[in-house]
Amino acid sequence: MTTLALLPASLKRLFARIDAAGTSEHSLEMALDHWRIRRGERVFPSFSDVDVEQLGPLASHLFIFERRGKAEWNVRFVGDAAKTLLGAPANEPTLAKLENRRLAARLRLLFGWVEETGEAVSATFISPDQSGEILVAPLGGDGQKVEGVYGGIVSHHP
Numbered sequence: 485m486t487t488l489a490l491l492p493a494s495l496k497r498l499f500a501r502i503d504a505a506g507t508s509e510h511s512l513e514m515a516l517d518h519w520r521i522r523r524g525e526r527v528f529p530s531f532s533d534v535d536v537e538q539l540g541p542l543a544s545h546l547f548i549f550e551r552r553g554k555a556e557w558n559v560r561f562v563g564d565a566a567k568t569l570l571g572a573p574a575n576e577p578t579l580a581k582l583e584n585r586r587l588a589a590r591l592r593l594l595f596g597w598v599e600e601t602g603e604a605v606s607a608t609f610i611s612p613d614q615s616g617e618i619l620v621a622p623l624g625g626d627g628q629k630v631e632g633v634y635g636g637i638v639s640h641h642p
Contacts, residue, residue, distance in 0.1 A: 507606040509638045510597045512619040516604060519621045519634055527602055528622040534634050536561055542636075548623070549579060550632040557595060557633070558579060566637050571615075575627065586611065587637070594620040599630040615640045 507513045518539060522529040536543040544563040547570070552558045559577035562570065570591075571583025579595070582588040585619070590609055597620075598605055604621035622637040 504603055504605055507617060507619055508608070509617050509619075511545050512606065512617060512636050512638060514539060514542050515522055515546055515634075515636045516606070516619055516621065519604060527628070528624055528630070529634075530625050531560070531623050531632060534623065537565070545636040545638055546634070547636065548632060548634050549591075551599070551630070552578070557592075559569065563636075569614075569639055571639055584614075586614070590618065591620070594618060594635075595633050598622050602630060 500602065507516060519529065519534065522524060522533040522535075531548070534548065536546050536548070539546065544565040545640050546561070546563045547559065547566045548561040549557040550560050557579040559572055559579075562572045562577065566572075569584065570587055573581050579588055579592060582591075586617070590607070596608060599622065602622050605620070606617060606619050608617045609615060616637060616639040618637045620633050622630040623632040623634050
C-alpha cells in the first residue's frame with residue numbers, strides 16, 4: 485500500500501493545487517515526460533541526463549538549479565520566459581537573488597519538498613499580481629541524493 489506524504493501548511497497556503505501525477509500546462513507536461521524518460525528505472529535522473537535543448541521552444545519555460553551548501557540553489561540553466569518571470573540576474577544567479585521574491589519563496593518551498601520526497605511535483609498558484617503553474621523534479625548524481633532540480637514555470641494572467 486502506498487502512503488502519501490502530508491503536505492506542510494506552508495505549501496497548502498501558497499499553492500491552489502499540488503499534484504505529483506502531472507501538470508495542466510502542455511509545455512510543463514512535455515518537460516515532465518522528458519524527465520520521466522531520462523529517469524528510466526532510476527529514482528531520478530542526473531544533471532547530464534537532462535537535455536533541455538531537445539525540448540526546442542519549450543525550453544524557454546524551463547530551469548535547472550543546483551544545490552549549493554545547505555541553504556542555497558545556483559541557477560545552472562534558465563530559459564528566456566522563465567528568466568523574465570523569475571527575474572534571474574545575469575551575474576551569479578541564485579534562488580536568493582531572484583528579483584521576483586514571491587516566486588523565489590514558492591520555489592524554495594517546492595525545492596525543499598522535492599529534495600525531501602525525491603518526487604516530481606506540479607503546483608498551481610493564484611495571487612492578485614501573478615498566477616501560474618510550476619513544475620519541479622529532482623536531479624542527482626548517484627540517484628540517492630537530490631543534488632538539484634529541473635522544472636519549469638508558466639504564467640497565467642489573473
